[in-house]
Amino acid sequence: MSRNPVVAVVDAYGTARHLGPLLRERGYALLLVRGPEAPPHEPDDGDPAAELVCSERPEELLGAVAAHRPVAVLTGAPSGAGLADLLSEGLGLAGNGTGLSAARDAGPLPGEGPVEGTFHVNTVSLDGRHHICDIWWAPRPPGADLWDPAGDVELLPRRGERQDRLADAAFAALDVLRLRTGPAHCVFRSTPDGPRLMGVRPGIAGRLPLLARQALGAGQLEWTVDAYVGPEWFRMRAGRDYGAY
Incomplete structure (x- = not known):
């Protein structure tokens, strides 16, 4: 386990993978959490971060993340938002709570007519x-x-x-x-x-x-x-x- 304070990032793929270098520059160790909708991704070479695959039992994942004592849980790619809400709430860390997770995941709102831009x-x-x-x-x-x-x-x-x-x-x-x-x-x-x-x-x-x-x-x-x-x-x-x- 890293001696540096740990930040967990849920679904750190795509553009969100750039969060890792920024956090390491600040002296934080990176804990990658992969949700069920995320593609497989590997830590950068030399990155001491661990990757946790989302279990069908959220309480098991919560316990595994808690063992690293993260100081924050961040949403990386949008697919990780619901899981980040769950983890941050369960760990008592800053976040948005799970009360409206389903509404946040509702997707685009319907509109009338073609979209020009x-x-x-x-x-x-x-x-x-x-x-x-x-x-x-x-x-x-x-x-x-x-x-x-x-x-x-x-x-x-x-x-x-x-x-x-x-x-x-x-x-x-x-x-x-x-x-x-x-x-x-x-x-x-x-x-x-x-x-x-x-x-x-x-x-x-x-x-x-x-x-x-x-x-x-x-x-x-x-x-x-x-x-x-x-x-x-x-x-x-x-x-x-x-x-x-």
Whole structure:
């Protein structure tokens, strides 16, 4: 068992695999927890992290994770959100609880008519305080993966009438779903009456956090790590406009 404090990440695959290096830079050991919907994944070479496969008996997995004494349980890919809720609640750690896990997993909301393009709002929250990491416009109609737009995307400035409406709507949706801690991704369709919410998904949002890192120097990945292991730093900076980091 590592002497460094341990952070458990549920479903650390895809873009969420970049959480591991950020946590190790902060001096944390990484415990990978693989849920039943996650593809097999292996720790990076030299990574001392252990991987736990989700058991059909959650209490067994909870005990196995508890043995590592994690200081935090993070949602990696969105598939891990429900299990992260279960583990954090069972271990008495910061999280969103299991009361609304089913509602959070409901998927995209129905909409009327074709979707010409989508807006994407990435957030990270801590104890109910929400921060906008980045806002994107994807002009192409969404493909099979609504949450990870294909083709070119445009990073919008943080401020503007449209962006302020998106931010307010995203915050309201997070509050309804009681997503008080951790990363989330909100998708809106463009309508003549303004953006309309299509869905909210807890977890790290496709490739957009990597694009935000390139454009801004920090994005949802970095803010997620701050929320869990650097809360004072998060609170000090939350609410600032990106581009002013």
